Amino acid sequence: MGALLWSYHLSGTTEPRFFIALRGERHPEAALTPQYAMPLMAMPKPTADAALADLLTEPKILQELSGWRASGRNGLLVMDSQLPLDWQRVPWESLRFEGQPLAATLLTVRHAKPLFGQQPLTGARAAWLNLFPKNEFNFAGELQKPIATERLSRILPRSLKSGLDGYDELFMLAHGDVHGLLDQEKRLFELHTAALPRRVWLLACNHDGAMYRLAESLLVRGVRTVVAATGELSAPEIATLLNAWFERDDGATLEDWLLDRRTGVSVAGSIHALTLFGEVMLDDSSVAHWNEMSWREWRETLVDVPWLAYGDKRQFQDALKAIDSPALWPKTLGRLLPQALSAAENLDHRTMKVLYKRYKNAVGQSPAMSCALAYTCYRCGHYDLMADFLINGLQYGLIPAIDHAELLGAMTNLLIDMALPTVAASIAGKHAECQIDDLEARELQNFKRLDWQARIALRQRRFDEALHFLEIKRQKSPDANDTRELAWLLYVAAWKLREGGSAAQLVRYRDEVQKVLDALPANQIGEGNDGAAYLLRALACYRWSTGDEVLDAPLKRWLPLVETGLTMPDPGPWAFVGCYLALSDARFATLGSHALESLDHAGYWLEAAGLAALGVDPAREDALMKKFGSMRDKVLTRLAPWLESIGVMVGGRDGCNNIPPL
Structure with a gap:
């Protein structure tokens, strides 16, 4: 079983x-x-x-x-x-x-x-074949109404030679014995016809499973659904069933009709003596x-197969509608909701909190749930709560490989943001070891890992390595129009130049970014990780790094949207733009101060401290670093036992510095 x-x-x-x-x-x-x-x-x-x-x-x-x-x-x-x-x-x-x-x-x-x-089969064209002995029961008289309205057409045994595929369903009325259907002479009746309707009703007594065997043979011959008796079925009961079937509401499915008819009826033959074989409509919602x-x-015991395509906004919106539908099975909700939450982290930050509440009230615990809730906390700057959810998810006994990979990926992101790049690299290595069975799912996880590898290298000032990972990620992007990798390439190259290195592709990256921004409207912010925000962050960083005043005009076009961006649920990239503009030109000092406040409010304390130290507001550096240090200690307290259990140790400050490229 x-x-x-x-x-x-x-x-x-x-x-x-x-x-x-x-x-x-x-x-x-x-x-x-x-x-x-x-x-x-x-x-x-x-x-x-x-x-x-x-x-x-x-x-x-x-x-x-x-x-x-x-x-x-x-x-x-x-x-x-x-x-x-x-x-x-x-x-x-x-x-x-x-x-x-x-x-x-x-x-x-x-x-x-x-x-x-x-579309369910409604039975628009129906035929009936009466194999009862003559004069035993007047089916023609009892079925007068559906016959008169031409909803039910009588056929004779000799009609079977021409095939019955012109009908939607066939009703076979007969006596039955242990061998099958009996004809009017009480002989075994064989249904010899090359073409059958989609649905056949075997309305005959079932002796020793004979109707079951006949139904199974009909399925092999191409019939989609068979309605058969499980036991005794009398002629009057057959007539009553047929009349009721043809008086049903238009559009009622066979399953609904059979279930509705059972209510309030005693269990003795008739509607309770029927069973279905083959196709069954489980959900037409x-x-x-x-x-x-x-x-x-x-x-099919499928594992590691995501339901939502990466970055597919239309599918994401469809998922949001489904989540609020009463027709969605709770089991489906348990699988779809965490994936929608994860997608919202990329596509619609405002929706995350709504889904978070829906999730906690509707679905039980699971590794996928833990990961989704962790990312919700991540976007709100509650890194200690994120750590709690991740540890909870990783403590399940049997974790599907895809969920394990997502949890380790979220853990890597958290460790990077806590300025623990060495530890993050160890977890990214364990992420690479996840044995995901689905090819597309495995490739997507490999794609995501390139991002973490680039950010780890950047946190450690290994700029060339970061650029290498980002170039690979850009080539592998499933969306040819995605500008995220381009924005990161210009950003890292600008920082490399600022730190005294040379970046051969810097000008090319700048020109590509400008071309994309010139084609975008500067009056609308995206719902999730807005591509324009990251492009602007990169260009503003380039402006600060190079002192290129030619960029002032194209950057000023975006100022109203940058100010609006500071009020978004995740103001990160917009606030970076404001800070880099303030570092480039004293006229933007007020914007820089507001941007620093936004970073502080959103929990970007390490990055805010670094930008403050660079010149946005040096007096605020210490206070911001204390906030970061306090949160970092809370996170480490929660993660330390688990990290030790997998052989990963946290040593010293592990790259905790004020440089704000992340």
Whole structure:
């Protein structure tokens, strides 16, 4: 036996549909619910009338099912198509739960192939084939209304030779025995036709699993969905079912109709005596594509596959809409929300706090959650809280490789900002050892690591090495229009020149940056890591480093936006621009003072101290360094036990200086 997935579905209302899904035994045995995951003890194969509580011993699962049953809601028991035949044919409907057959609450779907967000089959053209003996039951009279309205067309056995693919569904009305369907002469009936509709109803008594075997053969022949009886089904019950089916609301899915009809009906044949085979609509909501990712990740045991493409703003906005949708499964929310938080760190800083609150109220703990919350604290300048979240995430027993890599990457960023480049380099090395199975995910982590390697080298004044890593990163950028690496290249080259070195590509970088900035409007700030802000930071640094007054005019065009940028949730790059302008020209002293205040308020204390010491406001250096030192000590107190546990030691000041290139 395999694993369980509990989740929800919305179908036109805010009321969720409940289902339990079972997958094959080649996967690890585990239980997944909307709120938690747990190991699942090996389940003995059920026998008729066995107690569910004796098979499924997890109390939380039984409590969940009990809650849905008490509220009068029905759901699906979804048997994945990879489960062996003997598990598909188990009499699930007869299992006992709280004194009732499981069929009272759950409709079983065998050999299930879930559908997500697809147009359901509405059954516009339907045919019926009556194999009951003549004069035994007047189906034509009982089905007069759907026949008269031409919603149901009668066919004869001889019509099968021409094929039935012109119909959407076929209703087969017959007696059945242990071998299959019986014709009007009580002989075995073989459905010989080369073309069948997408959906077939086998409305005949199921003896010794004969209808199950026939349904399985129809799936092999191309039928998408089969509705079959699980036991006895009388002719009057068949007629009642058909009339009700053709009187249903337009657009109602088969699954919704079967579940709605079960409510308030006693468990004895009729609607409770039906089971589905094949395709089943699990979610036709606007967020079905996200829930499908959750399903695929569970069914295929996918790991290390990110759901959000790096830097994709359109997909990010779609994720934000999905997160607030009641149709999103809680399990999906648990995977999507941390990724949206991580994406917001790059694309929309204001959204981070909103997602942070949503996340804490809605989702349980996980390594991915810890990493996402850590980055939220990072953007707010709460580095000690960031350290807490990272340590929490790294202490999980089994961490997916992609989550482990993200946690180590966040840790590297934190250590760089705490002026611990040697320790950061050690953690970046461990990041490189993460064995991520997905090619694209591994390449993305390698791409991110180039950034940390460049920043570590820059913090240690190894300018040529920093430029080397940034050039590689620029060539590997997944977005040809991304200017982040170009901005960093000019910034590092300008600092190298300032420190007495030579930068052969300095002028080329400057010209490229100017060309990009000239083409951008100077009246709008981006929601996340604004590319223009980093380009301006680099150009302002170049202006200060070279004394090139020719740049004054193009830089002044951006002054109103720079002042606005100082009020952003993360004013970092904008404040750097203001400080470099103040260092270049005394006329911008007030702007520099405001920029320094913004850096102080946002927790950029080391960088602010360095800029103050360079001349923006030397009197503030000591106070800013004390703030940084205090925060650094808090962070180290939290990180020291974990660092020691992996053999990484913090020695001396490790490059803690006032130079502000980071």
